[in-house]
Amino acid sequence: MMSRRVASCALLLCGVLLAGAGCERESRPFQQLPAASARTERPLLSQNTPGGRVGESPIDTGASPFQENAWGISEGKRLFEQYNCVGCHAHGGGGMGPALIDDRWIYGNRAANLFDTIVQGRPNGMPAFRNKIPDSQIWQLVAYIQSMGGHAPLAALPGRSDHMRVGTPENARPATPAVQTGHP
Amino acid sequence: MTRRTGRPAGAWVATTVLSLALAGCRGNQVIFNPQGPAARDIAQLGWFLFAVCGVVYAMVLVALAWALLRRRREDDQGAGATRAITRTVALATAVTAALLVVLAATSVTAGRGLTSPSGPGAITVDVIGHQWWWDFQYRDVTPSDVVSSPNELHIPVGVPVVLRAQSRDVIHSFWVPNLHGKRDLIPGVVTSLWIQADRPGVYRGQCAEFCGYQHAHMAMQVVAEPMDAFLAWIQRQRQPAGDPPDQEALRGREVFLQSPCVSCHTVRGTIAGSRVGPDLTHVGSRLTLAAGTLPNTRGHLAGWVADSQSVKPGNRMPPNVLTAGDLQAVLGYLRSLR
Ligand SMILES: [Cu+2]
Numbered sequence A: 001m002m003s004r005r006v007a008s009c010a011l012l013l014c015g016v017l018l019a020g021a022g023c024e025r026e027s028r029p030f031q032q033l034p035a036a037s038a039r040t041e042r043p044l045l046s047q048n049t050p051g052g053r054v055g056e057s058p059i060d061t062g063a064s065p066f067q068e069n070a071w072g073i074s075e076g077k078r079l080f081e082q083y084n085c086v087g088c089h090a091h092g093g094g095g096m097g098p099a100l101i102d103d104r105w106i107y108g109n110r111a112a113n114l115f116d117t118i119v120q121g122r123p124n125g126m127p128a129f130r131n132k133i134p135d136s137q138i139w140q141l142v143a144y145i146q147s148m149g150g151h152a153p154l155a156a157l158p159g160r161s162d163h164m165r166v167g168t169p170e171n172a173r174p175a176t177p178a179v180q181t182g183h184p
Numbered sequence B: 001m002t003r004r005t006g007r008p009a010g011a012w013v014a015t016t017v018l019s020l021a022l023a024g025c026r027g028n029q030v031i032f033n034p035q036g037p038a039a040r041d042i043a044q045l046g047w048f049l050f051a052v053c054g055v056v057y058a059m060v061l062v063a064l065a066w067a068l069l070r071r072r073r074e075d076d077q078g079a080g081a082t083r084a085i086t087r088t089v090a091l092a093t094a095v096t097a098a099l100l101v102v103l104a105a106t107s108v109t110a111g112r113g114l115t116s117p118s119g120p121g122a123i124t125v126d127v128i129g130h131q132w133w134w135d136f137q138y139r140d141v142t143p144s145d146v147v148s149s150p151n152e153l154h155i156p157v158g159v160p161v162v163l164r165a166q167s168r169d170v171i172h173s174f175w176v177p178n179l180h181g182k183r184d185l186i187p188g189v190v191t192s193l194w195i196q197a198d199r200p201g202v203y204r205g206q207c208a209e210f211c212g213y214q215h216a217h218m219a220m221q222v223v224a225e226p227m228d229a230f231l232a233w234i235q236r237q238r239q240p241a242g243d244p245p246d247q248e249a250l251r252g253r254e255v256f257l258q259s260p261c262v263s264c265h266t267v268r269g270t271i272a273g274s275r276v277g278p279d280l281t282h283v284g285s286r287l288t289l290a291a292g293t294l295p296n297t298r299g300h301l302a303g304w305v306a307d308s309q310s311v312k313p314g315n316r317m318p319p320n321v322l323t324a325g326d327l328q329a330v331l332g333y334l335r336s337l338r
Helices: A002-026 A070-082 A111-120 A135-148 B009-023 B037-069 B079-115 B227-238 B247-258 B298-311 B324-336
Strands: B123-130 B133-138 B152-156 B161-167 B172-174 B183-185 B191-195 B201-206 B219-225
Touching: A070 A135, A111 A135, B037 B079, B123 B152, B123 B172, B123 B183, B133 B152, B152 B227, B161 B172, B161 B183, B183 B191, B219 B227, B247 B324, B298 B324
Parallel strands: B123 B161, B152 B219
Antiparallel strands: B123 B133, B161 B191, B172 B183, B201 B219
16 A cells, blocks of 8 residues: 555656656746857958948857757747848758758857857858857857757757748758768 | 725725726727727627627526416416417527528628728738737838838828738737727738728737737737828838937947847848848837837837846847947937937
8 A cells, every 4th residue: 555655656756857857948048148158259250241340249158058948949940040041051951051951061060160150150151140149049040050950859859930841840850970071 | 894984885886897898998909999990890790799699688588587487377288388389489489590690691791891991992001920029011112112110000090001911920910909800910821901090099909819928918009190190100201210310329320230239120221121120210209119018218118128038028139238338329329210
């Protein structure tokens, strides 16, 4: 009799813990994120900046805080379209800019590489977005770009799109290990 | 509890209920205060349905009360009584059927009247739903004369205005109760409706289809004004932003153009031309900020730019990156955009 009660209590506890763990992927830190970080300070590799001019801005971290966060990844997906990354990279398949959905990376696909690519620009045509996109949103874009090739927990990958989709949704793509090539 | 001596509690209750009911018939976001032909048709239909159903309901209750209170009689099982019951039931069924046909006919007629405007449309406005704000774009043959008036729809009184509604993300619904019923904004589809206001005034509308976190803060103001006032307004809106009037505003413009603001907002006459957020060319001239969330004063504007995520959590404007000094300058600049 006793053991039964203990067992059911344990089961309940496990359920609660599991449910609690599930909340992580959905957390929405609207305010807590640092507005800017020291990565933004590094030299630009492109003279080409959206909106015309380049100013300065102010701190530093490693992985994207949104790497396993469903909300952050879907925000990144929305921003990828709204900041017109799609204009050059299409929805990941590439166009005037390289494909981001594949396993080949010129400048690497670790969070720090991607962050630098967006902030500093890259010499062969990738604009520098320093001061034009707040860091919190750059981290969302980074998390989304990593998720494009299936490199994020399945439960956090987006399944819907605001645009008409032709390919496989992110949460159904096979993940292949990334290769850094150093050339296009 | 001490009861007031002058009036009995019943009178207080009656006064309260009555004044609440009357308040429901004024107001600028109320279906019972129609200010245009479409809203009037809808309100009339509503009152008609209410009256018919009210009378039927009262009659059913009277019949029920009569049946409960009536004593049994000797001849209740007789042939005469059966015939009388059959006749009554047949009559009631016939009347019910006839009433339903009348109700269906009146609502179909009213519905048909709503789809076609009461005359040729004076102007056409594109209504674009975003999470969580409205964009109203006034069409014009000259592309540079197309103006955007976020969250504030200006219309001339007495003429039909055609609205073509679309959504950039999820389903929203356009609803200004004093002027018309609801119309959904569906991604990938253009739906249309027309509205007309008979009297000048400011009517409040609200998104009527749950669209996410800040659905409740997705309101709009419809400003109805006489034709000449409307034309003067649109003429002003067509002007690009002028030069900043003072040193502070000038510095504010520099900061604005070098910060993330420029990636999302348009200020016509500057390099800022993005359409992710509302057009700010004439932001100082609007009644409200952030889709009816705040009145448009310098203090509220400061609160919004400094910390929009506490005012409207989850809204699509990111946390502030400006220093205090830069922020003041940007506020000065935004306030000068009239
Ligand atoms: Cu809504």
